[in-house]
Amino acid sequence: AQSVTQLGSHVSVSEGALVLLRCNYSSSVPPYLFWYVQYPNQGLQLLLKYTSAATLVKGINGFEAEFKKSETSFHLTKPSAHMSDAAEYFCAVSALKNTGNQFYFGTGTSLTVIP
């Protein structure tokens, strides 16, 4: 069963516009959730993570995400897009299952910022 779903494999926004990247998870137990960013030809780096503390999490580069248990969502937002935000973004979930800790990545969302 898919544990992480990212809606929209490609998102385009104008420079200065709101960025909204969607992530929904499926987990029967409270998960830990992560957003990673991947710039071209590089590895992934952590943007932010939720680990059962505050539901609104602030990350690097002005990004934030809100954990909504009722909606099983962890959407990533940024009030004003910058050209340097163009990258691939991955949502990931870490949760305990019967077989132990499992870690899954979504399929990614490519963000394009239009000048």
Added chain:
Amino acid sequence: NAGVTQTPKFQVLKTGQSMTLQCAQDMNHNSMYWYRQDPGMGLRLIYYSASEGTTDKGEVPNGYNVSRLNKREFSLRLESAAPSQTSVYFCASSEALDSFGITDTQYFGPGTRLTVL
């Protein structure tokens, strides 16, 4: 600190050839991982090592073997490469988040681009 390093950066193989991808981390992490990244499929876990001396299969282990050489190093071997193994391979490492062993932030290497002809 170099973080997570991977060698080589690029490799071209012919079908049936073998090779080993090397990964090392200098953050004293217990857990290490190998992923492959393919367009439209995100990252898929091949194998992981929760701690030195242990390895476990991930989502797509067929055609691969791994060795946790010591706490720092975790290698991935392709015994007989196939075109379906053309991909970008990432190594990552992490510590456990809490007493349950939940995975914390994973730190990634720069990747190895492998082409199998």
